[in-house]
Amino acid sequence: MCRLRFVMEHSGPSDIRGGVAAAVGSVQLAKAVLSRKQLSDFPEDEFSGQEHKVNIIDLSRNSLSSIPGTISVYTNLIELDISNNRISGIPDEIVALKHLRSLICKNNQFETNSLPKDFGKCVSLETVNFSGNTMLDFPMQLTEIQTLKAAYLGGNRIRQIPTAIQNLQRLERLYLGGNQLTSIPLELGSLPRLACLVLSDNRIETVPSELVNLRSLKSLSLHNNRITTLPPQIISLGDLCELSLRGNPLVVRFVRDFTWQPPSLLELAGRAIKNRGIAYTAEDLPLSLIDYLDSARHCLNPKCSGVYFSSRVEHIKFVDFCGKYRLPLMQYLCSPSCTSSSSGNYSSSSYTSSSDTESDEEAAVPSNKMKKVLLG
Numbered sequence: 001m002c003r004l005r006f007v008m009e010h011s012g013p014s015d016i017r018g019g020v021a022a023a024v025g026s027v028q029l030a031k032a033v034l035s036r037k038q039l040s041d042f043p044e045d046e047f048s049g050q051e052h053k054v055n056i057i058d059l060s061r062n063s064l065s066s067i068p069g070t071i072s073v074y075t076n077l078i079e080l081d082i083s084n085n086r087i088s089g090i091p092d093e094i095v096a097l098k099h100l101r102s103l104i105c106k107n108n109q110f111e112t113n114s115l116p117k118d119f120g121k122c123v124s125l126e127t128v129n130f131s132g133n134t135m136l137d138f139p140m141q142l143t144e145i146q147t148l149k150a151a152y153l154g155g156n157r158i159r160q161i162p163t164a165i166q167n168l169q170r171l172e173r174l175y176l177g178g179n180q181l182t183s184i185p186l187e188l189g190s191l192p193r194l195a196c197l198v199l200s201d202n203r204i205e206t207v208p209s210e211l212v213n214l215r216s217l218k219s220l221s222l223h224n225n226r227i228t229t230l231p232p233q234i235i236s237l238g239d240l241c242e243l244s245l246r247g248n249p250l251v252v253r254f255v256r257d258f259t260w261q262p263p264s265l266l267e268l269a270g271r272a273i274k275n276r277g278i279a280y281t282a283e284d285l286p287l288s289l290i291d292y293l294d295s296a297r298h299c300l301n302p303k304c305s306g307v308y309f310s311s312r313v314e315h316i317k318f319v320d321f322c323g324k325y326r327l328p329l330m331q332y333l334c335s336p337s338c339t340s341s342s343s344g345n346y347s348s349s350s351y352t353s354s355s356d357t358e359s360d361e362e363a364a365v366p367s368n369k370m371k372k373v374l375l376g
């Protein structure tokens with residue numbers, strides 16, 4: 001058995017990683033460095049009687065296949081790194097570690113059900129890293145951890161982000177690159193502190209406009225997906241300074257949409273009521289019609305004051321970013337002809353050609369806003 005090191009370290013920011021350093025400040029931390037020791041079993045007796053003094057355990061790059069339930073005797077453990085082993089499960093007793101803030105489990109054999117049922121009761125966890133495992137689903141227990149600030153789940157086989165993601169109101173970093181996601185739930189737009197969102201290398205086709213509510217978002221990685229257009233609201237993300245879009249089939253030319261279905265009589269009547277500002281009350285109309293009328297949406301053509309219900313025209317608007325990039329943004333208009341009677345540059349070439357005319361509607365984005373757009 002190899003001799004293990006048990007070192008007392010001053011926890012300057014260079015000594016320990018990420019959130020732990022910030023959270024712990026300058027307290028003396030006991031760090032058990034057991035990385036690359038060719039261990040095949042957890043060294044249970046190594047710190048006999050002193051387990052409560054250990055704050056950090058690094059067991060990365062060994063040959064461990066499990067972590068014993070006796071991990072709970074390390075009552076003051078703050079960080080546990082078991083990366084690059086062959087571990088396929090975490091014992092239920094991990095929940096007893098009330099000070100555990102960082103759990104690093106990348107490159108193991110974790111599946112979705114590898115986490116304890118009560119894992120959501122880890123009361124101090126701020127960072128979890130399950131990248132490089134074989135999870136098919138997003139572990140629902142994570143959505144119960146109110147203290148979570150960073151979740152690294154890249155390089156798994158996750159197919160869906162649960163709507164319960166919105167429970168993670170303190171989440172700042174979410175890494176889900178290299179999975180099998182096909183969509184983004186609207187609820188992902190409900191995370192007020194999210195600053196870094198990585199969804200690259202998936203199969204995502206559309207980006208919901210709700211992401212515009214991510215007011216803290218600084219970096220958005222969407223490269224290598226199946227995205228053709230972006231919601232126009234994305235340019236109003238004030239703090240966004242990095243947007244990665246390469247490897248997407250982004251529409252590069254205006255393509256007229258021929259799937260326009262003429263409005264139904266119901267829609268025409270609804271449009272007339274809304275466009276003329278005709279008043280209605282619950283005494284005049286059945287509730288279902290009132291709901292219908294309330295569902296009217298404004299045409300996005302700034303020269304048109306009309307509304308639409310279900311009959312709409314998709315319009316791709318190209319926006320110039322920093323004079324270098326033209327991003328295709330998706331908009332909906334009330335009809336193919338809604339601009340024909342209006343004036344101004346909005347009505348000219350953007351609708352009249354179905355071939356290779358690029359839209360002339362360019363809302364230049366100040367160069368200080370979007371610092372880095374990766375397209376090519």
Ligand SMILES: [Zn+2]
Pocket residue numbers: 299300301304305306333334335338339
């Ligand atoms: Zn219109």
